[in-house]
Amino acid sequence: MHWPESPALMAPLGDWFESHRRELPWRALELDGIHPDPYAVLVSELMLQQTQVATVIPYFKRWMERFPDASSLSDASDDEIHKFWEGLGYYRRARHLRASAQHIANHGWPTDIKGLIQLPGLGPYTAAAVASIAFQRPEPALDGNAFRVLARLLGIEGDPRLHAEPLRSWLRPALEKQGASRMTQGLMELGAMICTPDPKCGKCPLSVQCEARIMNATDRIPPIIQRIKPKESEIWLVAVEADGHWLLLEPAQKGLLAGLWKWPSVEAARLVGENLAAESGDTYTSHDLRSWPGWTQVYTHRREVVSPLHLRLEQRFEAPGGCRWIAAEDMARLALGKRDQRLRDLSKETGMAPLNDPPVASLLALIKHGANPVL
Ligand code: SF4
Structure with a gap:
């Protein structure tokens, strides 16, 4: 694949995120240092798996009031954590969160991707999101939104998930140069707010170089993958x-x-x-x-x-x-x-x-x- 280098291509994203980002209760104001509360990032990422931001916000606030840190969560009973998770669905996430909190309370935080991915409930995406947002590690976190943005930006035909590893390698230098937390959250925000399935290219900071926009192909990139009928x-x-x-x-x-x-x-x-x-x-x-x-x-x-x-x-x-x-x-x-x-x-x-x-x-x-x- 001959993609233009990511630091130059992705450069406008950082400034755009600084000026357009939504204020969310788990987001740090300061984007260049270690996050002041990595636990808040972990809680938010677990809650956001399979659930919309607007739904998560009140749950996150209630959770953080009752379990403000890893040690307060590590002692909680099944009944209590399920009660605080009630309505979010996928309850295994609550139990994973408590198991992660127990590990953190006993052994401290793993701060790199290898350690984070060992925590219960953290797959490659969530571990990379926590590593980059909480600890400034240049670990690209690719979920459906990020794949959609990158597929369009680079003009990738077919399922972009088949290019996950080359895409991570390509994106990493941009995170190293412009800041892991800023770029990871910028990509998430762009996918959630602008480069949606029906994209608002006129408001996009990456539009000048976006291949799908230039080719007038945003309706077919990425292709809609047919799901098996439930x-x-x-x-x-x-x-x-x-x-x-x-x-x-x-x-x-x-x-x-x-x-x-x-x-x-x-x-x-x-x-x-x-x-x-x-x-x-x-x-x-x-x-x-x-x-x-x-x-x-x-x-x-x-x-x-x-x-x-x-x-x-x-x-x-x-x-x-x-x-x-x-x-x-x-x-x-x-x-x-x-x-x-x-x-x-x-x-x-x-x-x-x-x-x-x-x-x-x-x-x-x-x-x-x-x-x-x-x-
Ligand atoms: S220009 Fe349009 S299609 Fe390209 S990244 Fe921006 S919003 Fe997405």
Whole structure:
């Protein structure tokens, strides 16, 4: 690849960032030294994985008030960190953050990329972002936004991620010369605010030399990579209520939603054609079954069409293995994932009109037989 040298090509970015940057609570005013609070950079980068800046800001502020440094976070319980992360999704990030904090509290900060990448939850991008923003190391951090900017600037045809290593080598001298923190954040900011999928080239500090703009090819560089269509399933998410208690699944130790409580759920397809009521011998004559408005829950690789149900029984039955009856007044204290929080909010009100379908006995038989979430 014959790309013009990065220090000259990227030079206008530093000044542009100084004068156009957004003030974000984790950003240092001073761009040339070591960041005064590397922990704030680490927290922000973990939170920003998969989540928009505007969503992260209030979470970041709350988190920093409760866990202002690595040692205060290292002693926190699962329940507490999940509670402070509740609504951000991808809860593994919170546990990774605590594990990193424990390492830092015990051994001090690793300040180079080799040490940072050993911290839990830090892949090459996040480790490079922390190394450059917090410690001024010339480590290019390439995420989707950065790849888009560089692909356009250099006129790279095809998937720019295939050129990740040459791009890092190319960019490094610009970070060395103009400042790692300034250039890394400048590239992030340009990708977020100006060189967006529909770019605002008229406002771009790099427009004079941008190959894609010169070739009038910003609509095809970089190409849109087709994603695999996510799998879709339909579920009943069931809030079973009896004697002022709700039936919930206890948190799993591992997996995507480890540490979070869940409502029982049943795949709608499992109720079709099954007569588990007769099989289980259960009859629930005294019940009230209603629905709430449903929604579609989108995960990275699948979508769930959620039909929330409110099933009120006269009395509790023995909680099945892995489940527990939770007193209504304790519900607010539990850490739940986004989908399950939504049902907790709904559960403060009675559902809509009474239902006859799905059959209550079959539904309960499936719950008792371990019809638990797919996650
Ligand atoms: S000129 Fe346009 S396409 Fe090129 S880097 Fe700037 S915003 Fe992106």
